[in-house]
Amino acid sequence: MDTPERNRICTPKSKFEDSPVFNYLNSLSPIKSVRSANISQTFNSLSFSSPPSVFTSPHVSSQKESRFLRRNFFSDSAKSGLASENGNDGNTRVTDAETAEIFNCSADPPQNPDSSSGTKEVHLPNESLELAIELPRKLKYGCESPESNPVPQHRYGTDSVREITGTSSSLRQFVQPSLESCSCPKNGVEVQEISQLEQKNDEEEGSDWENMISDAAGLLVLDPSNDAEATKEQLNPNISSLNSQAPDLPQEGLPKPQSGCLENDNLGTGEGMVQKNTNCTPQKLQSTSRSKKQVKFHNEKVDDKAEKDSKQQRGTRRRCLLFEMGGGQKRRLEDDSKSGSSSSPSDGKVTSEDRQLVPFKAGNNSSPCMVPGIGLHLNALAVSGKDNRVVKQENLPSGKSLISMSSNITSLHSVESELQPLNKTFSLSSLERDIVPAVSEDQVMQDAYQASVFGVSEEFESGSPRKRRRRYENGGDESCKRCNCKKSKCLKLYCECFAAGVYCVEPCSCLDCFNKPIHEDTVLATRKQIESRNPLAFAPKVISHVAEIGEETYKTPASARHKKGCNCKKSSCLKKYCECFQGGVGCSINCRCEGCKNAFGTKDGYVPSGEEIEPEGEESESSEKNNMRKSLQISEVHNDIEEQYPDHVTPITPFQICRMSVQLEFSSSSGKPPRPSIFPVGSSPRLLSNHIQQISGVLPTPLKLEKQFQIAAPEDETPEFLKGRNSSPISGVKTASPNGKRVSPPHGKSTRKLVLQSIPSFPSLTFHDQTDDHQ
DNA sequence: GAGTTTGAAACT
DNA sequence: CAGTTTCAAACTC
Structure with missing residues (x-):
């Protein structure tokens, strides 16, 4: 052979x-x-x-x-x-x-x-x-x-x-x-x-x-x-x-x-x-x-x-x-x-x-928890109805899982082929994802994908969602969310499950839970209402940034930030009461916390990527930490945190990932809650990550990455993909296509030189298939 | 396991 | 937008 x-x-x-x-x-x-x-x-x-x-x-x-x-x-x-x-x-x-x-x-x-x-x-x-x-x-x-x-x-x-x-x-x-x-x-x-x-x-x-x-x-x-x-x-x-x-x-x-x-x-x-x-x-x-x-x-x-x-x-x-x-x-x-x-x-x-x-x-x-993501369909469902395209894109990532899941390889395959272009573009950068448990994301993606494509959401819900959650729990404890809602009926953001876009599962000890596939309509309606009030309500709360140092690129807790920021008063951002801390990210200028001592990075210490933004000055406490963190906190803090909070070892939780993706989308969409609808919770993250990576790749300097990411990503890049609604996935790919960069001609050894004429949106994907067939 | 603390979400 | 209430998680005992 x-x-x-x-x-x-x-x-x-x-x-x-x-x-x-x-x-x-x-x-x-x-x-x-x-x-x-x-x-x-x-x-x-x-x-x-x-x-x-x-x-x-x-x-x-x-x-x-x-x-x-x-x-x-x-x-x-x-x-x-x-x-x-x-x-x-x-x-x-x-x-x-x-x-x-x-x-x-x-x-x-x-x-x-x-x-x-x-x-x-x-x-x-x-x-x-x-x-x-x-x-x-x-x-x-x-x-x-x-x-x-x-x-x-x-x-x-x-x-x-x-x-x-x-x-x-x-x-x-x-x-x-x-x-x-x-x-x-x-x-x-x-x-x-x-x-x-x-x-x-x-x-x-x-x-x-x-x-x-x-x-x-x-x-x-x-x-x-x-x-x-x-x-x-x-x-x-x-x-x-x-x-x-x-x-x-x-x-x-x-x-x-x-x-x-x-x-x-x-x-x-x-x-x-x-x-x-x-x-x-x-x-x-x-x-x-x-x-x-x-x-x-x-x-x-x-x-x-x-x-x-x-x-x-x-x-x-x-x-x-x-x-x-x-x-x-x-x-x-x-x-x-x-x-x-x-x-x-x-x-x-x-x-x-x-x-x-x-x-x-x-x-x-x-372990039932193993499949944390399954529940996520809510988002997917909502989205699926709205944008098919988006769903498809999402599907890509999820599609894999789906494919495996479903016997329909061909159908999926076709879909994937279409979506693949996007994936390529995205694939470039997903370091962030790496940090996050890929599995959870994948699962989520899968779930969403399945739901969208197969409309199997319920099936998944019944079976896998629980597992996924559990997985989260197992993996990061957090990964599998179990709610204990008594009065909210799991239809409010109080409910972690609902907030995460997941159906409540067995492990949940909630009362009068409506966050179940059976009440899908109710759930979706509620979600819509919440989104109408706050388009970002279901968006990931934590946005991770890819930090590039020299050639190295890696995600760091520090690179991720809570989108809204916390408002901690007494916990000093050192307990899970703090969403930033819980998300394994440092506090940012967006935080209104008092006495921030977030082990992942204090507000003061937070420097907007690209630009160094001095701490708001609310809290000078972290001055020490700040310096440290600015330089290399991540690792140190990380270790510390890990020690204290093994669970947090991964600064970015599955949710975070999802959140990130969501955030990006939203940010891009500017207020529109596209993400939940568009991307299943799970799926979106990757896309985001991809975008991010792409961006990063484009960005000259690592530091800038964050800034650009924050700035540009939400506005420009993410919107395209996430929004993808408007723009075909392909277009997104084109824009984002790292191809241009990556395509760089092979170095000396390669006999052939490659020149980028234009970056069609990976027409090749389908085409390749054809070619393959021909062959 | 019960009770307390905490901060986000929801409400006004 | 600010203040208050509600809620459930996180935490403590």
């Missing part, structure tokens, strides 16, 4: 170039090839033109990007070294692990994994074949860190091998990023994971099996048929066995639907775990092995076969995505508990799938 693929690439390219199709594509694509030195590139672009993949996995891309950004630091260095070598995966991994450790700090593997998984899955589902391409593209388009971009490009152009390695690294990075994101703290879950990570580092170094796999890999592709073997290998802690098998796998090279699942598993960042934990359940091992395999898959993507397979597998992969999204966190939990059971991998595939599936639907069994 592998070798043949590579060869194929070269030959086909020439053909493609000559072919009318190729010309047509070129005409369509915004990017022109100054010269097509490398056939491979052109070929890749054409054949792989995995627009769908890229688009399909906007989430992923976005997440990846964010992850990339964070990791890129590490990963890049590692990649640079690693890229050259497939075999050195172990090294790269080690570096990654190290980086992960560094970031681990608060990182909770569970959440992170989710997010990471989500991203990974996205890629896989899109097109394993495309992966290599996609990654580069993402990098190109991605607003991600500049580093990421250039690297991928080079790799892309130069060597498939590098690409592969890069992808693998990226994948790895993704997995780890979650750790980094850890800042997100959601789950306490994962002290274990952290420990595991550490173990990983040790083990990784020691363990060769991963390296072996990766080496083989460059080509290793998991064939569905072989999956069993692969799984077995994975299961087998014994490296030797893995090694022996690894060679075989590459030939098979078929992308595996499982890969996505595998990625999910990866979330657990189990590689290290696996090795150490031979004891650990096979699941963990699988996860680790899967991650590796996934990387391999990317390589495989190159093959046309892989493409075909990938198409078939998409459904499965997406399913996996769903799991990741919904069950990522659970999985970890489950893994611990289930690991033993899952270990029974009579069939690697089956087991892997089962896991995924289980978590996703039934999987929630273990």
Whole structure:
């Protein structure tokens, strides 16, 4: 598979170039090839033109990007070294692990994994074949860190091998990023994971099996048929066995639907775990092995076969995505508990799938909370009615989940393809999201998407919403909201569930609750009323900003701010009474608090991004903190907070994410409550994040990012996307399209130069699909 | 688990 | 817009 693929690439390219199709594509694509030195590139672009993949996995891309950004630091260095070598995966991994450790700090593997998984899955589902391409593209388009971009490009152009390695690294990075994101703290879950990570580092170094796999890999592709073997290998802690098998796998090279699942598993960042934990359940091992395999898959993507397979597998992969999204966190939990059971991998595939599936639907069994987002439909529903477009866009992110959820891959697929362009643009920047539990968002997105597309809101509501909430609770305690309303009937913002756009669930101990699917009409009507009074009522209260330092981009609690600001009088913003504190963000000039001592950043300390705004002076208390915070508070504060409030480890809670997205939308819409309606709570956040990232990417300086973000984002950018109502998603993509930036010509290595003619709104997406079909 | 504190939401 | 009331979460015991 592998070798043949590579060869194929070269030959086909020439053909493609000559072919009318190729010309047509070129005409369509915004990017022109100054010269097509490398056939491979052109070929890749054409054949792989995995627009769908890229688009399909906007989430992923976005997440990846964010992850990339964070990791890129590490990963890049590692990649640079690693890229050259497939075999050195172990090294790269080690570096990654190290980086992960560094970031681990608060990182909770569970959440992170989710997010990471989500991203990974996205890629896989899109097109394993495309992966290599996609990654580069993402990098190109991605607003991600500049580093990421250039690297991928080079790799892309130069060597498939590098690409592969890069992808693998990226994948790895993704997995780890979650750790980094850890800042997100959601789950306490994962002290274990952290420990595991550490173990990983040790083990990784020691363990060769991963390296072996990766080496083989460059080509290793998991064939569905072989999956069993692969799984077995994975299961087998014994490296030797893995090694022996690894060679075989590459030939098979078929992308595996499982890969996505595998990625999910990866979330657990189990590689290290696996090795150490031979004891650990096979699941963990699988996860680790899967991650590796996934990387391999990317390589495989190159093959046309892989493409075909990938198409078939998409459904499965997406399913996996769903799991990741919904069950990522659970999985970890489950893994611990289930690991033993899952270990029974009579069939690697089956087991892997089962896991995924289980978590996703039934999987929630273990912890209902696992699916925090499900309840969110309210927003989605409201929106769906209004703007189909918006819904669609939202769907994109959610669509993944949906796809996985629903059997209708094709329909979803089509939708996704349409939406994908947006995703791409967005994908560029979603570092923010990373911090936030991707899962929750994804879930929310999914829910919304499902609701909008399938009108299944009720179903979800009944079942998953609860789970989602619980998940929040589990992860960040906050994630799963349970209300205890007595008099509000859960139809007022007093009710956290209602405020979050989620239906009340079993865990809720509310009385006379009307915030249930049964009373959907009432809920929607009430929501409308509230929105009429305050369009932003359901908007996220906390807006996160992406801070970019040098190449690095990361979310920091400090970067996020409560939109309205708090009004604390006695709590000194040191308790959850304070919404800012509760949201894991520092107080801002918008706050009217007294005696602010917000551990995440005092009002005084708050400096509007871009511009340094002196503290209002209400409270001089924080002067000390202010200085600190301005410079690097985030980390410190973060740590402190984490210590005190493990739950807050992730400054940004799922809600926050949602809120952010919402806010952006609203802000953009200027008062209009579009967001709730337009984007399901869950979905919007990503879009926002994407916007943000894009913006950030555009912004010259990190500091400015915040300012611009605040200023411009709400007004200009977010409005487009969020508003998207007016503007087609595509348009949004165009405007936002980081493409222009990202597209930057590949550095020296790439034979082909790309020039941005114009940035059509990723016409390629659909087109690619067509091309693929043609091929 | 009950009671208190707190601050947002809702109301006037 | 400001003041008051209502409400439910957060917190304390």
